Amino acid sequence: MLKLFDLSLKLSGFPIEEGKKQFEEILAVPEYEYEAFLEKTKAEIVNFHLQNNPFYRDLNGSETINDWNDLPVLNKKNLQKPLIERLSVNYPESKIFVNKTSGSSGEPFIFAKDKYAHAVTWASYFWRFGWFNINFNSSYQARFYGIPKDFIGYRKERLKDFLSKRYRFSIFDLSDEILEGFLKDFRTKKFDYINGYTSSIVLFAKFLKKKDIILKDICPTLKVCMVTSEMLFEEDKILLESQFGIPIVNEYGASELDLIAFQNPKGEWQVNAETLFVEILDENNQPVPKGKEGRIVITSLFNKAHPFIRYDIGDIGILDEKSTFKKPILKQLIGRTNDIAVLPSGKKSPGLTFYYVTKSIIEDDGNVKEFIIKQTKIDAFEVEYVSEIELSEPQIKKIEEAISLYLEPGLKFAFFRKTSLERTNRGKLKQFKSML
Template sequence: MFKNAKISFTLLNIALKFKMPLQLFDNILRWQGFPIQEAKSRFKQLLNNTDESIEQHKKAIVQHHLKHNNFYINLLDNKSTDWAKLPVLTKRDLQQPLHKRLSNDYSSKNVFKGKTSGSSGHPFTYAKDKFAHAITWAAFHHAYNEHDINLNTSLQARFYGIPLSGKGKYVELLKDYVSNRKRFPIFNLNNAILEKYVSRFRESKYEYLNGYTSSIVLLAKYCREKGTTLKTYCPSLKICIVTSEMLFADDRKLLEKWIGVPIVNEYGASEVGLIAMENPRGEFVLNQQNLFIEIVDEANQPVTDGTIGRILVTDLYNLAHPVIRYEIGDLGSLKTLENGTRILENLQGRTSDIARLPSGKVVPGLTFYYVTKSIINEDVNILEFIVIQKTEASFEIQYVSSQEMDGSQKVKVQKAMDEYLEPDLAVAFTRLDSLDRSNRGKLKQFMSEVD
């Protein structure tokens, strides 16, 4: 959300000093030059998108990047501009310095920059122009408002990770404050920690939970053990939004019963924003306003509704960086309802394992994003990686790179393991030419071989 932590802290202090309205989420965006009100108005207009207008937006974004972006021009290599013949943009295509991928008149100084989690094993840095970033948030505003959640004022219980030290930690805490959310770190979710978390729900009027599916499932199981729903502890709770991992039918039933509120499935990615989210009727509605979502076969050709294929996403408004027919890394199928609404009918992927450590700690597999992030940057050419738990106390990191990790990089990973997990865990590093994938074709970031 914020491109400059120092500026954000300054603006926040000004707001508090002069007792400005606590619409901090939108105000911080606006103060940093992201036109959120204009984006909200535009998004509202786009709710009436027709198939014809969507086609016009698709053609316009392709023509823009063919005129202003050398990276995309070279990728296309004078091939046909027919939509179905356009190249599929992969994460690996984007694993090169950001400045080589930006459109003319854009630089790191006038765009929003972010870094993907690398949950698919292919981390990269991305960029959006200011309006594209603003309309990304307009999409979230609209989807959340449908559930009577206001991103400016509704208090969120956030079950996510957080950097444990350094600048990253304070940036996340600032974002939490501005976004009116309180964080529940998921690096250790044993019963003692969950007991403390439940106590926090008694003390504050949370309106919604938001977080990793596997983490909230552990919370629900704790509530089941105690025989009391979370809603009982926190009557103000309205909904529970789960994201980043698969939501299986059995887990949904468990969550509905023991969290005690409607469960809302959210599907998105940091580089494109909200892809789909369930509405109050339980329909997994696609974001067709600022994105175009399609399903393709192995030949990159669109498939019919109901057919499972690879999910591609196009950002129709990102002028700074091409995101056209971008392969998100999951499989799914689409469906058109009688009223014309397009929904995500079937989603495959985004599963996450649990790591159990010698001390009794229980950590979600996505914790390893924070471990591997210590060595993932544009200076280290690590293309793919996976963390495998061999025993309770030993792990193997398999990676694909143009060169061996050096000793200092391995020390960074070991220190991150000590910090985010616990000390005295053994880590082995294996450099490979390629990594094994599941039959879905998606590379899991973490897997456990421990029974």
């Protein structure tokens, strides 16, 4: 069988075979040696960045590490400066994978991974999806994601979809008429699994319930559904299970890191302890006991191009008391949910649609620090943002054009530059909020 997915990774310069080999070696480390393995790997990545990354060395204030808990906790504000200032030495663009965070927390930035680390990340994905008999080289994915609307971006994503055996359902418009088209595709295509944004998939399930249709009945090849990027509430999970007729797997990840936690076949939210070290910290940056809630702080164990060491992702969570070093279990994730925008035409768009809109204001100069979008009326929105320099008229026009393209024309937007933004009582920004 031609492994198109593996081939596409190789063509992009990712050493996937070496990444898989590294990952298999990590899996082979026994439980009784795992704490020592983690300590060694953590020390190696920290020492690498202290020696080779001026940005991290300055942040730490020293070239040495005495105690892990004394290391600085990175936040997204620390990273809102040009990427070139944050890269390790000897990591030119040819050796790295560069991308933007979604900005779903309201604090966007550009990040990098070295290509070897990214290959290990893909090996992590392969293994976890394999728990449910999903193989990226052969399984056909129904993908509920957005897609760029500019010609080059659109064609690029469609090519990636082809190489990755994916059929994309664009989630910018989720009106009944569009969902009827989705249904037709499920009747005619042999999908193995569904993957995508939680809110979009939940809207599709509600549509199926209204029509009294079980998805597995019309698409018998379906095995499993993985939801990501937004919180999955228990009642929504029950709805998905009943309307799809397949297991629902809850995925928690971050583009700049990897899968952070992935529901295993026993229903446990298993934390990725192979490529990441996940801590739950209190307000003084000290670890809390298992079973207690705190800030989720993550170290990327293999990314040498860019430091993600004790990186505060902006979420609150609880580790289960039965967690071990080799198999930590996320008992609860608190936060991460998006509203649905209802527009004058009747069109419904998930809050994550704004990821594609706000991309147009994310530039690699760190000017826009934070932003939130509020829907105040059916056709009116407010954008509140914190920046060093006020957005210019051309920038605002660019945003309005993107809004017309991704949502619909005729929407009114007001822009307000602020010194700080309103946060939840847990200190988290919610990028989109409907006031309707």
